[in-house]
Amino acid sequence: MWWTSYVQDRMAANEQVNEMSIQGLFSELDGLEQEAKDRASGVDTEGELTALTKDFLGKKGRVQQVLRGIGSMEPEDRPRVGARANEIKAILEALFAARLADLEQQTEDRDLAKRKLDLTLPGRVPTCGVAHPIHAIRVEMEGIFSRMGFDVARGPQAEEDFFNFEALNFPPDHPARDMQDTLVIEGGRLLRTHTSPVQVRTMLGYELPIRIIAPGAVYRRDDDITHSPMFYQIEGLHIDKGVTLAHLKGVLTHFAQELFGDGTGVRLRPSFFPFTEPSVEVDIACIFCHGDGCRVCSRTGWLEILGAGMVDPNVLRDCGVDPEVWSGWAFGVGVERVAMLKYGIKDIRLFYESDQRFLSQFQR
């Protein structure tokens, strides 16, 4: 029929027109790409580049304008043109980014070229760590005792019940164990509750006479502003012929005066520990009010710093030391306690928080 061929002719003609306008679009896009490349290489400043980028890729930019024409195209042609436009967009984005990097580099190079070597600038001082206050005070205490002739001994932190309790005269189920509750490890060991087991290990393992201190970490089920579940102690043990409490008082007085200043008084008060007899608590004259009475010493004029006593003859015998021939004393001092008094620190937890604002104050 006549109109069939007419329609076919029209459609063919339309397609041709279509194809032509699509080709036109493609070459327009190609032109855009070329133009963008030329202009980007001619740009000298970052500001110019920003303007150029906006001109091509902005919301009302040249690429977008071409894309706007897509709406009037045949639906089957749109994807082809869209894909090409997106490709160009990506090419231009990469192009502008690369150019921006070039320009930034040039700016930096120019800046560096202007600079001169300035030998008057101060050097960079490396930051230097400081000893932790607990470590520092422990070293200081070790120094005081080693100058008095004490050796430094050590023992394990994961200790056997025998050394921590049994050999120190704490029978199983003895109520004094309650004050030293600790973590028991599978296999029969426990985290030592004090450094006193080193007394036993030293008496069993070394020749007499003995004069040692034993610093180290100890553990107890305790946690408040003056007690920590892990803290440090220094044990002292002196065994010889004719040793008495007077020697203890002399040694501790010297210790207190070295640490807290000349004239610091020391007093002994009766106390109880299963492994010493007699046992004493040792106080120093309050370093804040010098005995007048203040808040820190609860108006007593004295500060308790350690426990001590004459080593119980039962303990000596169990450790193979003849109490008829030898006698001796022992003490145990809390390192944190001493550091808190010396530096006026009210909360023990500050020692374990690794806070630079706290630790850097101990720079010497």
Ligand code: PHE
């Ligand atoms: N070990 C005791 C404690 O931690 C202190 C102490 C040591 C007492 C030595 C007497 C002799 O409480």
